[in-house]
Amino acid sequence: MQFAINTVLLVLVLFQRVHAAPPVTSPRCAGAVATHSEVVALDANHAITITTHTCPNAVVAKRDVSPDTSIVRSLDIRQTNSCTNPPPTCQADVPCNTNICTAAYENAPALADCNIILKYLETLAGTFFLNPQTYISAIYQTCEFALGYRGTTGQLEYPYFNWGSLGGALYTNCISVRRFGGAACISDSNLYFVE
Numbered sequence: 001m002q003f004a005i006n007t008v009l010l011v012l013v014l015f016q017r018v019h020a021a022p023p024v025t026s027p028r029c030a031g032a033v034a035t036h037s038e039v040v041a042l043d044a045n046h047a048i049t050i051t052t053h054t055c056p057n058a059v060v061a062k063r064d065v066s067p068d069t070s071i072v073r074s075l076d077i078r079q080t081n082s083c084t085n086p087p088p089t090c091q092a093d094v095p096c097n098t099n100i101c102t103a104a105y106e107n108a109p110a111l112a113d114c115n116i117i118l119k120y121l122e123t124l125a126g127t128f129f130l131n132p133q134t135y136i137s138a139i140y141q142t143c144e145f146a147l148g149y150r151g152t153t154g155q156l157e158y159p160y161f162n163w164g165s166l167g168g169a170l171y172t173n174c175i176s177v178r179r180f181g182g183a184a185c186i187s188d189s190n191l192y193f194v195e
Helices: 002-020 111-123 160-177
Strands: 032-039 048-056 097-100 128-131 134-140 142-148 156-158 184-188 193-194
Touching: 002 193, 048 111, 097 160, 111 134, 111 142, 128 134, 128 142, 142 160, 156 160, 160 184, 160 193
Parallel strands: none
Antiparallel strands: 032 048, 048 134, 097 184, 128 156, 134 142, 142 193, 184 193
16 A cells, blocks of 8 residues: 555656756757857866857868867956947847756756856956857856857847856756756747757
């Protein structure tokens, strides 16, 4: 009798867990290929891997993807987070309000790992550019911040500071507060995503 009760309770717990989480969705393209990767040393104990990925249907030249550990950058004091181009190339002021909380909380990245990336991105000066159908990721141990350009023409310009701030806000909203294991948002312009 006790075995039957325990079995029913286990099934109910598993059913609740499976149905409590939203479907795992990602705005990234399937089958993306890493086209460039570098390791950025923050200090003697911390290094972040920055990788650019290209979607299979994008027409972009493939570059070497082996991490170059000889590349060492130091954190620069942020001077500006302004774009050099006007919208729609610059998406710095376009909100990313379509939030998606994904994955089981057991798979959540460690806050300390995400804070390493956040500190790096929020103190890095300037902007970066992405070609159509590409995304960039910053990875430190259990945590990854990704930003992708969903457009099909031109380039996307985005400030490092905004990428870090948005990634931090997604972590707080979905992982710290709502107890999910991942987070993403799609911009109101539908041109970029952050995950």
